[in-house]
Amino acid sequence: MTQLGIKDFDRPMGQLSGGERKRVALAAALLEGNGLLILDEPTNHLDNEGIGWLEKLLKESRNTLLMVTHDRYFLDRVVNQIWELDQGNLYVYEGNYVEYLEAKTARLASAQASEEKRQNLLRNELQWIRRGAKARSTKQKARIERFETLKSAAPEAAAGSIEIKAAGQRLGRKTLVFDELGMRFEGEWLFRDFSYDCVAGQRIGIIGPNGSGKSTFLRLIAGEIQPEQGKIESGSTVKIGFFRQQASELDGSLRVIDHVKEVAEYIVLPDGEHLTALKLCEMFLFSGQAAYTTAAKLSGGEKRRLQLLQVLMGAPNVLLLDEPTNDLDTMTLTVLESYLQDFPGLVLAVSHDRYFLDKIATEIFSLEDGVVKCHKGNYSDYQAFLENTRIEGEGAADLKKAAPEGPRETAVGRLSSERKKSKLSFKEQQEYDSMEATLAGLETTLEQIGKELEEAASDYLKLQALTQKQADVNQAINAKLERWAELEAMVSEFSRPF
Known part of the structure; x- marks a missing residue:
């Protein structure tokens, strides 16, 4: 219950807000575990931490889940089948939200092609009817019947779309x-x-x-x-x-x-x-x-x-x-x-x-x-920032934990104590000589990712992939900078007289 933001277990239900009562009802439903879980907008009134916890719980659950939700990330990460009610019809799609969008796009394209074909046939039959054909023969009657069938086979009206043009007075410099x-x-x-x-x-x-x-x-x-x-x-x-x-x-x-x-x-x-x-x-x-x-x-x-x-x-x-x-x-x-x-x-x-x-x-x-x-x-x-902060914090903690008692030993200190090498190895020299070009390439890649992020504002899957790629490149740059500092320290140490 605490994961759903319920912390005061002794408060009477009558004193809870609508959102709090909904979270209590959700906790009760999750605890029943009777094999079938029916949830109506379960992410409403949950904070992002609670939603993440619920996602993990439902993905690992063995219960059958029947859920109404508008939360598209939640749909994409939890469900394996989507039922859509549209214009009085029920359509079933296998897969998560992304796969549903792909399948629906294909269905609508097929329906549009079928409608265009129906319209062409209808025009041909209409021309024949207007020429004054006498409905005396069986064949002619059949054509009239086909015309009526085509006319009555019009598809359901497509769901309307919303298009709103922004209106309002100009907003000045001070908001x-x-x-x-x-x-x-x-x-x-x-x-x-x-x-x-x-x-x-x-x-x-x-x-x-x-x-x-x-x-x-x-x-x-x-x-x-x-x-x-x-x-x-x-x-x-x-x-x-x-x-x-x-x-x-x-x-x-x-x-x-x-x-x-x-x-x-x-x-x-x-x-x-x-x-x-x-x-x-x-x-x-x-x-x-x-x-x-x-x-x-x-x-x-x-x-x-x-x-x-x-x-x-x-x-x-x-x-x-x-x-x-x-x-x-x-x-x-x-x-x-x-x-x-x-x-x-x-x-x-x-x-x-x-x-x-x-x-x-x-x-x-x-x-x-x-x-x-x-x-x-x-x-x-924002999530990428939190993850990078967490990784940096863990890295700093690991370094502190691994450090021996007493003054921290640097790369230069280690070299001073060993004094076994007098110059960089061939491989290290190659790495050192190419470091500036390597970093320049990574910076160019990072800049390109930034442009792609701006262009992919409406494609959340691409955004996720690009954000991860951006984090990976930043991590690579940081690693290269640390390695460059280490090599610089080695070069400086080798140049000092013994």
Whole structure:
């Protein structure tokens, strides 16, 4: 239970938040172990450490797992079969999320080819019908029947796509400035002494363990609560849109279109074009009669999508997103990610969704032990930094452990004590002479990887491979630099008189 963030075992269930109650229910389900495990969005309300632990547990479990989730990394690492409900049909795909995407792409391409063939046949039959053929013979009747069959064999309407054009007033040079910001909860500092200047175009992912103050951080920016230390300054052009984790209830008697019109009848795009409320509904998959459905009839995910549309309809230039991926389907997430990547303003997003953070984040704010730590790059870059830090720490500990008592013996010291060699060996000399060129080649490789990382922003598998390759090259460079220093020490030692 502690791995799921449940630490106070004596608290009554009635005093727990919705997220805490969900984690307790998840712990109970995991402990049952009855051969079939059914999980509904299990990663919601878990921090990244908890998600990693759950991934490992489920991969090693012998239970049959039936799970609903939008967490794409989780799908990719845990499942071996995916069922997709689409337009009233159930499609089964073998493999993980990547293999599902490949198979679905192939299925859609095949369906498109079949539809093109059907349309060609339909045109031919239509021409024959229009020529006034008399349906007297069996053969002619058969052709008319085939025409009707072709006409009725139209495929299911393809799932709509979401395309949102960013709208909002220009964001000036000054956006948000954090000046010695600090906040406490029940006497304990969540974070303190945090200073940072945000700029337009940044997309900041905010992470940290449950209870570390991530949502509180967004509420401070929104002005809903006041800091206990320092201040937040906002530019005069800042217009905030806040997509909350716990959104307010929608009026069930109002239609989708009415909820959107409550925010605005239309928005003005940078090119001067007006997008009406109805058009925006269609962009968010509320097309046709769906736009006139009352909120009471919407599913939880549809309500969440409508609330996101309301926020974006306000045309903000600073977006605060608190767990935006919870309860949104993967199609909505994909388009939201594309929208955020092109968003010219400032984005601050609290999220446990690693795939989402990899696609949108340019910086990571990590709330750790009462401190806000800033890291350049996306979530994978942050993980690579942690891994490199861990490896360096272990290496330093190993060196300290292996060192004999007394003064540490350097490479020069070892050579001084041995005094057996008078010059580099042939192989060492070759290595020494080629070291500069070797390092230059590694630096060029590292630069190329950096460019490839920028180009592969939407391909998370390639991002993972490139991030690992980047870490390997950095490790190789460090090893070469250490070896070069050792060879330099040897050359210097050999040149000294005995």
